[in-house]
Amino acid sequence: MTATEVLQGRSWLWGDDVNTDIIIPFRFKARTNDPVEMAKYCMYGFDPEFYKKVKKGDIFVAGKNFGGGSSREQAPVAIKYSGVTAVVAESFARIFYRNSFAIGLPALEVPGITKEIEQFDEIEVNLVDWSVKRLKDGRVFPALEVTGFLRELLREGGLVEYYKAHKSFPWERLAATTIG
Amino acid sequence: MQQSILNDDSLTFAEKIISARAEGGEKPLHPGDITVLDADLVMAQDSTGPLAIKVFNEMGVEKLWDPSRVHLVIDHTFPASDEKVANLHNLVRQFVKKMGCRLVEGSISHQHLLENHLVPGMVLFGADSHTSQGGALGAFATGIGSSEMAGVWASGKLWVRVPESIKINLLGSFRKGVSARDVIARFIGEVGEDGGNYKSLEWNGPGVRELSIASRACISNNSMECGCKLSVFEPDTTTREYLHTVNRAPLMEVYAGKKATYKEEFEIDLEKLEPQVAQPGNVDKVKTVTELQGQPLDQVFIGSSTNGRYEDLAVVASILKDHKVKAGTRCIITPASRAIFEQAIDTGLAEVFMKSGAVFTNATCGACVGTHLGALGENEICISSSPRNYVGRMGATSAQIYLASPATCAASALEGKIADPREYL
Numbered sequence: 337m338t339a340t341e342v343l344q345g346r347s348w349l350w351g352d353d354v355n356t357d358i359i360i361p362f363r364f365k366a367r368t369n370d371p372v373e374m375a376k377y378c379m380y381g382f383d384p385e386f387y388k389k390v391k392k393g394d395i396f397v398a399g400k401n402f403g404g405g406s407s408r409e410q411a412p413v414a415i416k417y418s419g420v421t422a423v424v425a426e427s428f429a430r431i432f433y434r435n436s437f438a439i440g441l442p443a444l445e446v447p448g449i450t451k452e453i454e455q456f457d458e459i460e461v462n463l464v465d466w467s468v469k470r471l472k473d474g475r476v477f478p479a480l481e482v483t484g485f486l487r488e489l490l491r492e493g494g495l496v497e498y499y500k501a502h503k504s505f506p507w508e509r510l511a512a513t514t515i516g
Numbered sequence: 517m518q519q520s521i522l523n524d525d526s527l528t529f530a531e532k533i534i535s536a537r538a539e540g541g542e543k544p545l546h547p548g549d550i551t552v553l554d555a556d557l558v559m560a561q562d563s564t565g566p567l568a569i570k571v572f573n574e575m576g577v578e579k580l581w582d583p584s585r586v587h588l589v590i591d592h593t594f595p596a597s598d599e600k601v602a603n604l605h606n607l608v609r610q611f612v613k614k615m616g617c618r619l620v621e622g623s624i625s626h627q628h629l630l631e632n633h634l635v636p637g638m639v640l641f642g643a644d645s646h647t648s649q650g651g652a653l654g655a656f657a658t659g660i661g662s663s664e665m666a667g668v669w670a671s672g673k674l675w676v677r678v679p680e681s682i683k684i685n686l687l688g689s690f691r692k693g694v695s696a697r698d699v700i701a702r703f704i705g706e707v708g709e710d711g712g713n714y715k716s717l718e719w720n721g722p723g724v725r726e727l728s729i730a731s732r733a734c735i736s737n738n739s740m741e742c743g744c745k746l747s748v749f750e751p752d753t754t755t756r757e758y759l760h761t762v763n764r765a766p767l768m769e770v771y772a773g774k775k776a777t778y779k780e781e782f783e784i785d786l787e788k789l790e791p792q793v794a795q796p797g798n799v800d801k802v803k804t805v806t807e808l809q810g811q812p813l814d815q816v817f818i819g820s821s822t823n824g825r826y827e828d829l830a831v832v833a834s835i836l837k838d839h840k841v842k843a844g845t846r847c848i849i850t851p852a853s854r855a856i857f858e859q860a861i862d863t864g865l866a867e868v869f870m871k872s873g874a875v876f877t878n879a880t881c882g883a884c885v886g887t888h889l890g891a892l893g894e895n896e897i898c899i900s901s902s903p904r905n906y907v908g909r910m911g912a913t914s915a916q917i918y919l920a921s922p923a924t925c926a927a928s929a930l931e932g933k934i935a936d937p938r939e940y941l
Contacts, residue, residue, distance in 0.1 A: 353709055353710070353798065355904075355906045357904065357906035357907065357908055357909045358906065358907055358908065361886070361908045361909075362563065362592075362885035362886060362887055362909075363885070363886050363887050363891070363911070365563065366562070366563040366592060366593055366601065366604070366885070366887055367598070367600035367601055367604070368600065369566045369567060369570055369604060369607070380908065380913075381906075381907045381908045381913055384913075400710060401709065401710035401713065401743065404709055404710065404713075404743060405645065405741075405904060405906060406645050406904075407564060407642075407643055407644055407645040407647075407659040407660060407661050408563070408564065408661070409564065409567055409661035409662040409663060410567065413567075427710065427713070429710065429713060429743055430713055430714050430743055430745055431645060431659055431660060431661060434660060434661060434664060435660075435661035435662075435663065435664070438661060438663035438664050438667075439663055483550055485675075494663065495571070495575070495663045495664070495666070495667055496571055496574045496575050496663070499575040499576075499577070499667070499670075500575065500576065504671075505667045505670070505671050505673075506675070507552045507667075507671070507673055507674055507675035508552075508671055508673065510550065510551075510552055510675055
């Protein structure tokens with residue numbers, strides 16, 4: 337599975353410091369290994385019915401420090417399998433950010449974005465330009481640049497797909513070219 | 517070349533350990549640089565391990581890069597609370613059997629690694645956020661997710677970005693009733709829950725001498741609550757004495773250079789520090805116990821990987837001894853490892869707990885994550901020495917969790933409301 341280059345959808349607006357206990361509580365995520373089941377508890381801390389309300393193709397737009405707390409990869413997995421195609425945030429917590437790329441969920445850091453997007457605005461996330469567009473007036477908000485290999489990882493759909501295609505991990509190729 | 521990096525006066529602890537341990541280890545690296553580290557020790561637990569196993573199988577990898585370095589720890593819901601958990605535990609056990617790696621059951625991962633394997637200079641990747649605890653011994657220890665863990669299982673390596681560093685100088689000595697937990701709570705209250713995001717917290721100053729390895733482990737563990745990548749204490753006399761008692765030797769001793777550049781510097785005077793309490797919902801809504809005392813409580817939870825070590829239990833026992841937990845309030849005490857549980861039996865602490873009316877459980881992450889042995893119901897109010905008080909963390913979405921030191925929790929158990937431990941010590 338390769339990620340589409342331009343994602344278009346309706347925004348779900350969230351505040352600052354949305355942590356992984358809110359995104360998927362431990363007691364649910366620790367009782368299944370099935371991503372479809374995990375998606376039923378997506379954003380449970382805010383709304384246990386969220387999974388019924390979210391539509392395929394929706395996009396999260398959040399404040400600072402999205403995904404703080406636990407290392408649980410079930411958090412981005414639940415978001416991805418709920419139908420959400422990308423997460424745009426003012427900033428991300430460290431492990432959530434790494435996990436998103438590792439599972440092929442685009443995570444774009446756009447400072448100030450929550451002041452520009454309203455709930456259910458139609459927006460476009462461009463994975464080539466690495467930017468977000470507000471469709472009602474066409475205004476584009478560039479995301480903070482990320483290291484090339486993370487973008488490549490995303491294009492290939494995450495670590496599983498990457499490994500299947502290359503029989504190696506992105507960091508093994510990094511080691512060979514000694515960057516830094 | 518590695519020696520010249522270790523002698524470089526301009527590098528922080530994080531810059532130095534990453535530069536020295538990076539493939540090649542030939543040049544000093546700086547914040548923002550990305551490099552690759554070889555893992556010495558890796559760990560996944562029963563709620564991140566099953567997903568890592570699934571990913572590992574999907575990748576089609578046949579074997580682990582080094583089974584002797586791979587630890588699977590069944591700790592979060594141990595022993596299994598129900599059939600769904602039991603099935604995932606068995607997935608972990610079968611994987612360990614097939615791969616020939618290490619299985620640990622019934623001790624919390626971070627404490628198990630500290631008690632048995634960790635040494636200064638190691639590179640530890642753990643599929644659990646509180647892996648940062650390993651910084652207590654001067655190791656590079658950080659949390660990652662399940663897919664990256666599967667990648668480390670296969671390759672033995674992982675990419676890391678060199679973090680900016682924050683220096684915290686500790687001054688003075690603790691007053692009665694104040695402990696390591698109050699230090700880190702005060703710090704998180706000051707910088708906020710993303711105040712250390714992507715950063716290395718580096719603990720320095722004469723006050724560090726006050727801190728046992730257990731106290732450092734509490735701080736390094738709980739530092740994750742401000743988002744840090746590392747939270748480290750350089751090896752010192754206390755570290756060397758500890759390593760001597762457990763018969764282990766450092767892999768590499770790393771000390772920050774005297775001219776190192778820090779993004780921020782803080783100072784905490786232990787002498788002036790009071791018992792701290794975080795209010796429900798966010799770890800950074802921190803006040804002094806004086807401001808919150810009197811708040812009625814349904815439950816008190818003492819333990820977890822943050823504060824379930826022997827020194828924590830000893831303070832709790834000194835407060836509970838010859839007293840009873842207030843009727844109408846439950847008190848649950850959970851040690852961080854089997855070894856600590858046994859020590860609590862041998863020294864009589866277990867008896868003190870049971871006679872006080874508290875419940876003394878096996879080592880597990882149970883109540884902290886609301887999975888078993890102390891989950892909260894609707895609208896219940898709890899004070900806990902565990903690391904998080906987020907919505908739904910310990911059970912019902914409407915439950916409210918205050919966070920405090922073991923001493924503050926123990927005093928609160930006697931009164932059935934938030935209480936000042938200084939009146940009981």
